[in-house]
Amino acid sequence: MHKHSYKLFRIYGYPGFGLFLYLILVLLNPYERSYNSWRFYKQLDFILEFIFCTTFAAVLFETGIQLTILLNKWYPWETRMKSRFGIQLSLHIAIVYLLLNIFFKYKFPARFEYDELLLRQTIIVGVICSLLVTAVFTAEYFFYKWNDAKLKSLEMEQLTTQAQLDALKLQLDPHFLFNNLSIVTALVEDQPATAISYLVKLSSIYRYMLANRMHNMIPLKDELEFIKAYLFLYKIRYGEGIKVNIKDSTNVCNLCLPPLTLQLLIENAIKHNIFSANTPLNIHIYFPDAESMIVENNKAPKIIQEPGTNVGLKNIHERYRLLSQKTPVITDDQHFFRVEIPLFTSEQNFK
Structure with a gap:
């Protein structure tokens, strides 16, 4: 009051x-x-x-x-x-x-x-x-x-739009596009089937962003499908350098969360850490109960952080603050970085 x-x-x-x-x-x-x-x-x-x-x-x-x-x-x-x-x-x-x-x-x-x-x-x-x-x-x-x-609705729309713009900037970044085009060019000759899959996944990423640009909440199952397509690009690029383990989400797949939450968390982990095939970045996505999701990764911090690091985390936290009293819980210890994301039972009240 x-x-x-x-x-x-x-x-x-x-x-x-x-x-x-x-x-x-x-x-x-x-x-x-x-x-x-x-x-x-x-x-x-x-x-x-x-x-x-x-x-x-x-x-x-x-x-x-x-x-x-x-x-x-x-x-x-x-x-x-x-x-x-x-x-x-x-x-x-x-x-x-x-x-x-x-x-x-x-x-x-x-x-x-x-x-x-x-x-x-x-x-x-x-x-x-x-x-x-x-x-x-x-x-x-x-x-x-x-x-x-x-006012919260207006602020939420601004934050959601900003999150989508930030995510699109990642996709439209010249280096990102150049790397993707280089990968597709290399795959066309040696692995044409993989090149086609790569292009299909890339188009599905843009389709997802456009389809959900006006939503404050989306079903978890849609976000997981999106993130699998998104991770496919990184898998081709980094090979065994990034390993993602997504636990069974059957019991919570109809719950909701803000769109692009997983992408922002994964981007945050990639920006923060050094990884290779010998010392991979292990990202675990699991569901401890019927009300939350945890995204956890091992830590090998970069000495010099990339610009914009932690912007995604701030955006997620602000959107949750506007949506409800539940906010993400961040645990940052010596070996692991963990973010617990609340899940919601319905998206109807958040559009």
Whole structure:
């Protein structure tokens, strides 16, 4: 929930609503009674009654503000919306009722005619205003929740677009294209069947990116199919230098994750480490439970890191932060680098 000082409201709202309450209380009283009372009023008496109404208005809204702040900590709106509204309204009415009874126990001069009738009228007005105040703070919560969701959606779209652009930059990098073309050229003469498979996998990579460019979440099975095609290119290029072991994903294949997550993690591992056929980079992708995926690789760190290292990890972390309270867990020890990725049960709420 957003924090507010309510400074301007306290300065202008309390006196304005106090005047409004003063007029209401005057109109609630019988004309003869009000007229007879005012005959004995001094100028100071009108001022005192206005101060009373302004104080009453300040109490109504200030208790509402403080109750909102307190309950946001101990019983937030997200817990139970209806019960939160009922608790806040009940507490507000109880506080107003108690304060009014204490106030009316004081013996005022007879000309004010602060009797049981005025007490009941003031309590009724207090209950109505308590309902109004609680409704205002409820509406405020919904407004800022909607506004936050809108801002997060925009930020999420930007991050998703940036992730896709980063991934496309990897594919469209001149060195990457040159290497791929060189590999295809070499394969055409000696291994034409492999060259065809290489081109098919390369086209499927672009197709996947274009098909999922507007999605915040995709099924895990689609991401795994994509990453297999993506790894095929690296397998041809590096041979036994990169080994990837993907465990059985049958139980979690329908779960979802942000698109290109696996690619960014694998790119991160390749950028970080030195590897060869004798000392390969071993990447393990497995599923410890029905709610997460782990991508783990052995470590042989490069002395000089390539530009842009860890950008992918930051992007993944930011996207998860916007999608839910679950965020990736990174474990970086002496021998292994491990990232635990939360999985979601549905993609419908994230598009």
